[in-house]
Each structure stands twice: as structure tokens, then as C-alpha cells.
Amino acid sequence: MALRLLQNINSPKDLKQLHKKDLLQVAQELREFIIDIVATKEGHLGASLGVVELTIALHYYFQTPQDLLVWDVGHQAYGHKILTGRRDIFETNRKLNGLSGFPKRDESEYDTFGVGHSSTSISAALGMAIASKLDGNLKKNHIAVIGDASIASGMAFEGLNHAGVTNANLWVILNDNAIGIDPSVGALKEYLSKSKIGVKPKQDNMIEALNFHYSGPIDGHDFEAIFEAFEKLEKVEGPKFLHIITKKGKGLQQAEENQVTYHAPGKFDKITGELLSKGNEKLPPKFQDVFGLTLVELAKNNKQIIGITPAMPTGSSLKYMMKEFPDRAFDVGIAEQHAVTLAAGLATQNKIVFCTIYSTFLQRAYDQLIHDVALQNLPVIFCIDRAGLVGEDGATHHGVFDIAYLRCIPNLIIATPSDEIELRNILYTASLGLEKPIGIRYPRGRGTKLDWQREFKKLTIGRGKQLKKGNKIAIISIGTIKIEVEKALDELSHSEEVAHYDLGFVKPLDEKLLTKIFKKYETVITVEDGVISGGAGEAILAFAHQNEFTSKIITLGIPDEFIEQGATQELRVLVGISAKRIQQKIEEVLT
Incomplete structure (x- = not known):
């Protein structure tokens, strides 16, 4: 892949050195770069491909990071990351100790707001715009880029409703491609779908009714149209709304035609776009x-x-x-x-x-x-x-x-x-x-059983069960982390000393079973894939304290910190709930 122009763009300052006619080449190279990386490293594909021209135009026209750019959700921010100094490490995207898959404030000054959940961009950008106005900085721009699925959320409407009475220098750019992760739904989607490039919907414009200056819809893949809209809107005081029409997955035929699948397709052939086969082996269900x-x-x-x-x-x-x-x-x-x-x-x-x-x-x-x-x-x-x-x-x-x-x-x-x-x-x-x-x-990913579609059995609410007998210590697992505990016990040289219980329910607790455990074992280890603080282990600790049981209780789970990106198994090792780490903890107790 030849990066004739992209290889020299390490910041928007470098991008601005190019002539506007060169931006089409930058767009082609940026698309190829994203496809090349995501094809082998995996990640969110379609959304970022759809906003390549918009991303380039934003950083070319505005004075980022002085002008504040807020992406909604962040699925579409790969191009943004690549153009803002992270091209050479982009292959670490979503990997342990690598780049986050979403904009993140402590990763770059160009990431003005952390976004992983949708519909926050308008409120955040409005907050920034109000702050600038209070500080007397009236020339700074504040741009929220939001999708047609995200703008239908109540929070987005709350932001629009407030912005319309502020006269803040807020830009809202609607990236309208009629799809989020799945196709967009609802009356607002039907309203937007009636828009044609260059022609407003025939009915009263709801955005203008909220005191925004509305412009569009325009072709979001046409640099000339985008820049013309920017120039016109820059002369408008107060909140402004630019409606652009884009195609999710643009530049890769398979991604354009199968937008749901190619939102985050896994590994694929970067030339044909075909998904790479994971073999014909029959797998347990997700x-x-x-x-x-x-x-x-x-x-x-x-x-x-x-x-x-x-x-x-x-x-x-x-x-x-x-x-x-x-x-x-x-x-x-x-x-x-x-x-x-x-x-x-x-x-x-x-x-x-x-x-x-x-x-x-x-x-x-x-x-x-x-x-x-x-x-x-x-x-x-x-x-x-x-x-x-x-x-x-x-x-x-x-x-x-x-x-x-x-x-x-x-x-x-x-x-x-x-x-x-x-x-x-x-x-x-x-x-x-x-x-x-x-x-x-229940977790993301696959289980372990092929024969899962068995005859239904009614469960007793609040009932746990013993999975394995033991004579020295007891492990209580919460949910599907049971599998890691079982792997740990399989590798343990003195597994006969360890009993294993499945809690089944965190609320109500199986107090009868817990009483039996605490009366028999001097040491109890709880294992969960949730936070320790306030989690199931602490519920068991509280029960033991209230009933004056004196067993030593060790709680394993997620520590009191936010856990970053990485493969799930890598992260289990990191926080101490992988099979190996559980085994090590058991061996510490037994020695």
C-alpha cells in the first residue's frame, strides 16, 4: 500500500499544507490504510470508512485542537486518530496497552471528550461552547459529529433543546447514513429519510424549530460541498446544524452492501472484502x-x-x-x-x-x-x-x-x-x-456445550449448588467464571482439598448453602467477573459477618479501577481471575 501523502501527515498542521485538490488522494489512502489494518487486527470498520471525507475536511478547515471536535460514540473516529499523530501505532488499536478503540482524553489532545456510549456529543460540545463564551473566547468553534441513530436518543434531544436557547458557538454535524450498528428505526429516521441532497424535507423543519440554523442535506463525500457549507455556516452566529448524507462502509463493496456485518466484521480479505473463514468446526453457541x-x-x-x-x-x-x-x-x-x-x-x-x-x-x-x-x-x-x-x-x-x-x-x-x-x-x-x-x-462470546438445547427445567430462585467436593477450602464462583475455576482445579495437584460451589443467584443469596459452607471450611474464596467493591463477594462477606462466621474470606474479581482494552483472557490474567491466577491463589492458601 503506497501512502504517498498520508505517510507525511503526522498532524492536521501537515494536512493543511496540501492543496485542496490533493485531499481526494488523502481520502483514498486513508481508506486503504483503515481497511489494511482492520482486515488483520479487527475493529470497527464501516463507520470510519463512511466519514473519511468529513474527517479530512474537519481537520483541514478548522483549527483543531484549538477548535474542539467531539465525536459521538467513536466508532467512526479511526480516521481522526490516524490524522492526529497515531498513524504509526494504529495497529495497536484495541489491543492491551495500545490505542483505545474510542476517543480518549488522556490519549491525545485532539480527543476532547471520551466517547464509548452514544448520544453524548451535543451535550459535551455545548458545555465546552458555554465555557468558551464565559471565558470571552468567542472565536473558538465546538463541533459535535453525531449519527442518525445516536441523534434519536433522548439525551441528544435534551442537548439540542438547551443549545437552541444559548446562542453558543455550537456546530452539530449530523452524519446521516440510515444505520447505526443495525438499521436506524423510528419516526425521526423516517423524517430524515425524506431528505434529499440539497433539498430540505417538505414538512416543517424540526431542527429550525429548535432555533438552530439548518443547512443541508449535502453529499458527505463531496469535499467541495462540505467546504462550501462550512464557509457559509461560519458566518452564522449561534448554534448551527449541518446535515450530511454518507454511505457507511464506503470504499469497500462488501462493507457497503452488508453494513450490519461490516460494522465490526472481524478479519477479512482486504482486497475482496470476504470474511475469513474460521473453519467448519462446530462450535458451542454464543x-x-x-x-x-x-x-x-x-x-x-x-x-x-x-x-x-x-x-x-x-x-x-x-x-x-x-x-x-x-x-x-x-x-x-x-x-x-x-x-x-x-x-x-x-x-x-x-x-x-x-x-x-x-x-x-x-x-x-x-x-x-x-x-x-x-x-x-x-x-x-x-x-x-x-x-x-x-x-x-x-x-x-x-x-x-x-x-x-x-x-x-x-x-x-x-x-x-x-x-x-x-x-x-x-x-x-x-x-x-x-x-x-x-x-x-451472561457474558459476551461462546459457551462450552454443543448439546445445550435440552428439555427445560424449572429452577428454584435463590438456590446454589455444589459442583465438586473438597475437604480443606471452598471456592464459590459467580456465573460463567465457573469455567476458569474448573480449569484451575484441573491443574491443581491437591484438588481433592478444594470444594467448588456455584452461587447461582446473588440476590437472594442461598443462605442455607452458605451456612453449610462457612460451618465446614476455614477459608472461602469467591470468584466473580464483576467489581469486588459492592459485588457478590462482598454480599457473601456481609452475610458471614452478620451471622458471626469466622472463616477467612478472599474475594477475587475486578479491582477498584477502570480496566482498559485487551483480549478478554489477557484481562482476566491482569485482574487475577484467569485459571492460572486462581490456581496460584489456591496454592498460596494451601501452603
């Missing part, structure tokens, strides 16, 4: 598919079952129910708060509601969890996907806080199935009707 396929089974036999997801039908595998029962499965867009309260409303009418949502995104609906669901004791079933360490997406996406933030909520059951069969059975048990809401947490 936990998301265990959820999705099981839900279809349950829904076939119970017309009261409803499925809800906030913008992740593919990632959560609710897509299976959406295909089979489209009138009973809903993608509500990037709207976690709405998803939870919608589920609560449905539950008041005796619907059995499965709300599937990533652990890291459930944080965004915490008030609704408490006020709209738990306080009213509505039996919503929260299927908490991507619980635990999720790997290369890093600190913004690790699902390590859910046990801690759910434990303190009254009325809420917390289930931690240890494998695919247990997940299947707790989904079945919940579908039969519960008197309380429940959170069922």
Missing part, C-alpha cells in the same frame, strides 16, 4: 444466541411474551424473535431509558417482558430500573448481555458494574447462570411468571 433462540421457543408457546432491545437486535440476538414474531418484538432505538419504562408499562398489563440490554448500557437507565420497575415490583425480565469483561472495546464497554449497582435495589432478583443450560433454564423459569423483577446476566 450466549446471545442461547438467549435469542430460547426466547423464540418460549414465545411460540406463550403469546404474552414480549421482547425489547434498545438498538441491538443483532448483537443481542433478539433478531430471531423480531423475524418470527414482529408484532411482539421491538427495537426501540438508542433509548435505554425508554426501553425499561416501556417494559414496565407492558408489565402492568400482564405481559411477560424480556428486555435484553448490554450490561454497560443498562447503566444508562438506572433511575428507570429503580423508579419504574423495582419500586412498583413489576416482574420485568432483564436479560443482561455482555456481563463481565468484554475485551477489546475496553473501559467504556466492560459489563463489570451490574452486580454492584443492582444488588442495592429492593425487590430485584439477580441470577448468574453458569453455562448455556443454566441460562436456558432461568429464561424458562422467568417465563412462567415471577412476583418480582429479575436481572439475568
Whole structure:
């Protein structure tokens, strides 16, 4: 790959030395560079390819980093990183001790705001614009780049609503490609889809109604059109809104044609775009598919079952129910708060509601969890996907806080199935009707069992179980980290001395089982893939203290710090919950 121009661009200052006619060549080289790296190193592809021209234009026209550029989510910020001094280390993107997959403030002065969750850019950029105005810096620009899926979120509208009455020097650039991770949904998407390049929608312009100066839509791959729009808008005081139309995955045919798959495609052939085969070996299922396929089974036999997801039908595998029962499965867009309260409303009418949502995104609906669901004791079933360490997406996406933030909520059951069969059975048990809401947490990735589609078995809420006998110490594992514990025990020379228990539920605790454990063992080790502070181990510690048990308790889990990106197994080693690290801890106790 020849980087005739890109190889000499180490900052936007270098970019500005080029003539505008050279920017098309820069765009071609930047696309090729992104494709070349992501093809072998993996990452988010389609979004960054779609904004290549916009990224170049922003850094060419504005005086970054003095002018403040805020990307929304950050899936589309690879080109931004490459143009701002990180080209030569971009191959470390999303790797342990490498670049973050998202803009990150302590990584570069060009990364003005950390973004991993969507719809934050307008509020953040508005805050910066108000600060500049208070400081008397009226010439500084503040630019939020947001997608058509992200702008439909309530938080984005809150930012627009406030910005419209501030007269702040705020630019909002809508990157409209009609797709987020999955196709965009909702009335706003339909409104935007009526826009044609150079022609506003015929109905009243809702952006202008919010006191923004609206411009567009324009072709987001046309440098001349972009620069012309920038020049016109720079003369406008107060908040301005530029609507650009782009194509996600532009420059790679497969990515253009299969935009959902090529959002983050894994490894692929950089020339043809074909995904690289992972072999014909039959693999255990992904936990998301265990959820999705099981839900279809349950829904076939119970017309009261409803499925809800906030913008992740593919990632959560609710897509299976959406295909089979489209009138009973809903993608509500990037709207976690709405998803939870919608589920609560449905539950008041005796619907059995499965709300599937990533652990890291459930944080965004915490008030609704408490006020709209738990306080009213509505039996919503929260299927908490991507619980635990999720790997290369890093600190913004690790699902390590859910046990801690759910434990303190009254009325809420917390289930931690240890494998695919247990997940299947707790989904079945919940579908039969519960008197309380429940959170069922499970990880990203695959399980270990090929024969997981067994006959359903009703579980007893709050019941744990012994997995292995032992005579000296006891290990209590929480959820699917059980597999790491089992691997550790397999390598242990004195494994007969170690008992292993599966907690099953963090709330309610199996107090009968815990009492039996504390009466028998002098040392108890708890292992979880969530934070230690406020986690399951501390729940067990509190139980032991309240009941005056004197066993030594060692809690293993995520320490009190944010864990960065890296392969999941690398991160387990780092925090001390890999099989090897668990084995070492057991051996320390036994010696």
C-alpha cells in the first residue's frame, strides 16, 4: 500500500499544507490504510470508512485542537486518530496497552471528550461552547459529529433543546447514513429519510424549530460541498446544524452492501472484502444466541411474551424473535431509558417482558430500573448481555458494574447462570411468571456445550449448588467464571482439598448453602467477573459477618479501577481471575 501523502501527515498542521485538490488522494489512502489494518487486527470498520471525507475536511478547515471536535460514540473516529499523530501505532488499536478503540482524553489532545456510549456529543460540545463564551473566547468553534441513530436518543434531544436557547458557538454535524450498528428505526429516521441532497424535507423543519440554523442535506463525500457549507455556516452566529448524507462502509463493496456485518466484521480479505473463514468446526453457541433462540421457543408457546432491545437486535440476538414474531418484538432505538419504562408499562398489563440490554448500557437507565420497575415490583425480565469483561472495546464497554449497582435495589432478583443450560433454564423459569423483577446476566462470546438445547427445567430462585467436593477450602464462583475455576482445579495437584460451589443467584443469596459452607471450611474464596467493591463477594462477606462466621474470606474479581482494552483472557490474567491466577491463589492458601 503506497501512502504517498498520508505517510507525511503526522498532524492536521501537515494536512493543511496540501492543496485542496490533493485531499481526494488523502481520502483514498486513508481508506486503504483503515481497511489494511482492520482486515488483520479487527475493529470497527464501516463507520470510519463512511466519514473519511468529513474527517479530512474537519481537520483541514478548522483549527483543531484549538477548535474542539467531539465525536459521538467513536466508532467512526479511526480516521481522526490516524490524522492526529497515531498513524504509526494504529495497529495497536484495541489491543492491551495500545490505542483505545474510542476517543480518549488522556490519549491525545485532539480527543476532547471520551466517547464509548452514544448520544453524548451535543451535550459535551455545548458545555465546552458555554465555557468558551464565559471565558470571552468567542472565536473558538465546538463541533459535535453525531449519527442518525445516536441523534434519536433522548439525551441528544435534551442537548439540542438547551443549545437552541444559548446562542453558543455550537456546530452539530449530523452524519446521516440510515444505520447505526443495525438499521436506524423510528419516526425521526423516517423524517430524515425524506431528505434529499440539497433539498430540505417538505414538512416543517424540526431542527429550525429548535432555533438552530439548518443547512443541508449535502453529499458527505463531496469535499467541495462540505467546504462550501462550512464557509457559509461560519458566518452564522449561534448554534448551527449541518446535515450530511454518507454511505457507511464506503470504499469497500462488501462493507457497503452488508453494513450490519461490516460494522465490526472481524478479519477479512482486504482486497475482496470476504470474511475469513474460521473453519467448519462446530462450535458451542454464543450466549446471545442461547438467549435469542430460547426466547423464540418460549414465545411460540406463550403469546404474552414480549421482547425489547434498545438498538441491538443483532448483537443481542433478539433478531430471531423480531423475524418470527414482529408484532411482539421491538427495537426501540438508542433509548435505554425508554426501553425499561416501556417494559414496565407492558408489565402492568400482564405481559411477560424480556428486555435484553448490554450490561454497560443498562447503566444508562438506572433511575428507570429503580423508579419504574423495582419500586412498583413489576416482574420485568432483564436479560443482561455482555456481563463481565468484554475485551477489546475496553473501559467504556466492560459489563463489570451490574452486580454492584443492582444488588442495592429492593425487590430485584439477580441470577448468574453458569453455562448455556443454566441460562436456558432461568429464561424458562422467568417465563412462567415471577412476583418480582429479575436481572439475568451472561457474558459476551461462546459457551462450552454443543448439546445445550435440552428439555427445560424449572429452577428454584435463590438456590446454589455444589459442583465438586473438597475437604480443606471452598471456592464459590459467580456465573460463567465457573469455567476458569474448573480449569484451575484441573491443574491443581491437591484438588481433592478444594470444594467448588456455584452461587447461582446473588440476590437472594442461598443462605442455607452458605451456612453449610462457612460451618465446614476455614477459608472461602469467591470468584466473580464483576467489581469486588459492592459485588457478590462482598454480599457473601456481609452475610458471614452478620451471622458471626469466622472463616477467612478472599474475594477475587475486578479491582477498584477502570480496566482498559485487551483480549478478554489477557484481562482476566491482569485482574487475577484467569485459571492460572486462581490456581496460584489456591496454592498460596494451601501452603
